[in-house]
Amino acid sequence: MTSQGKQDKQPPERPLSNRAIALGAVVVLGIGAVAFILLLWLYGGLDAIRTATGITVAAGGAVTLLLAARRQQSTEETLEHQREVAQATERDAAEQRITELYTRAVDQLGAEKAPVRLGGLHALERLAQTNPAQRQTIVDVICAYLRMPYTPPDDPAPGEDASEDAHTRYEERRQELQVRLTAQRILSAHLKPAAAAVFWANIDLDLTEAHLHQLDLSFCLVQSVRFSRAEFAGDAGFDGAEFAGYATFDEAEFAGKAHFYEAEFAGDAGFYGAKFAGEYAWFREAKFAGYATFDEAELCPFTCVTNAEGSLM
Numbered sequence: 001m002t003s004q005g006k007q008d009k010q011p012p013e014r015p016l017s018n019r020a021i022a023l024g025a026v027v028v029l030g031i032g033a034v035a036f037i038l039l040l041w042l043y044g045g046l047d048a049i050r051t052a053t054g055i056t057v058a059a060g061g062a063v064t065l066l067l068a069a070r071r072q073q074s075t076e077e078t079l080e081h082q083r084e085v086a087q088a089t090e091r092d093a094a095e096q097r098i099t100e101l102y103t104r105a106v107d108q109l110g111a112e113k114a115p116v117r118l119g120g121l122h123a124l125e126r127l128a129q130t131n132p133a134q135r136q137t138i139v140d141v142i143c144a145y146l147r148m149p150y151t152p153p154d155d156p157a158p159g160e161d162a163s164e165d166a167h168t169r170y171e172e173r174r175q176e177l178q179v180r181l182t183a184q185r186i187l188s189a190h191l192k193p194a195a196a197a198v199f200w201a202n203i204d205l206d207l208t209e210a211h212l213h214q215l216d217l218s219f220c221l222v223q224s225v226r227f228s229r230a231e232f233a234g235d236a237g238f239d240g241a242e243f244a245g246y247a248t249f250d251e252a253e254f255a256g257k258a259h260f261y262e263a264e265f266a267g268d269a270g271f272y273g274a275k276f277a278g279e280y281a282w283f284r285e286a287k288f289a290g291y292a293t294f295d296e297a298e299l300c301p302f303t304c305v306t307n308a309e310g311s312l313m
Contacts (some may be wrong), residue, residue: 039120098134101127109145118182121145125186128200135200142183146210152233153177177213184215191220204245217241218259223259224267227252235278237262246290249274269293276300 004098023273105127108120128138140224153173158166190200212230216237224245235256246267258281267288280302 021134034074098127098131102134102138106141109141114172114179117179121179121182121186126191128190129198134198136203139187139200139203140206142187143206143210144208146180146183146212150176150180150211152211152213178212181213184212188215188217188220191217191222193221194219212236214256231251232258234257243267243269247271251275254278254281258282262286265289265292271297276303280304 034205074243081248094263101123101150101214104125105120108116108123110119110122114125124138124141128135149253151173158170187205190198191196191203193199193201199221201221203221204223207230208226209229210231211233214234214236215232218237219240221242221244223242223243225247228248229251230249230252232252232254233256235258236254239259239261240263241260242264245267246263246269247265248270250270250272252271254274254276258276258278260281262285263283264287266289269288269292271292271294273296274294275298281300
């Protein structure tokens, strides 16, 4: 261990105890008293008395300094304790505030009205941005929301002669689609390393059986992802995306185009039983560091894997 390391590990100096100060005072006063008596006995006279008095006064001053040092130490200890208590109180208040904001935002996601649910999503986004330790938890909540059962609005919209219930149902589903699109955009916006100021690192996504509409995670960097049995309505964008862990798309359904151009899979990639029903599935120049499994997948007429690197099965 270096001398610097040893110095760093030196124990903190212990303050003088009341017992040590009292003992020191007794010793100092005792020395003064003995000196006073000896001088009078050996020399006597006025000069000896003056000298002995000076020694006694000096001894008393030393005792006063010891007492002042002890009071200073006591004051510093009290102030340090107060600072520690204040910091602990501040931390507790901050954690409680975070918990309250989180609980309120999650409650908003269960609200009946779509604008309130949108407010809950944006509140969670702000909370995650300012509290990195909460990001994975908040992403898990957003993913859980997207995994909730959902029926898209009818296409085309109900005509004028349709019942009021049909129009109400269509409007509710249309508004819910906007909420879900917002949730997807929040994930996409914070998973792009290029946007360093708002990038959320080391995030896992679990969107198993989620209904996703025009999902675009192009150029995003994530850890592990689960898209098993997910439904991709519209085009799905993963161009240039990086998957640092495993990526599971088993039995996922791609209704539109599937873009995986230059996507990088650092772990295994599973497309077992996936259905590509869109115009094309584009895996050109994708990189698979692990195994890429396409067993029993239903590929669309135009599936491009030209220059893809890795073990395709």
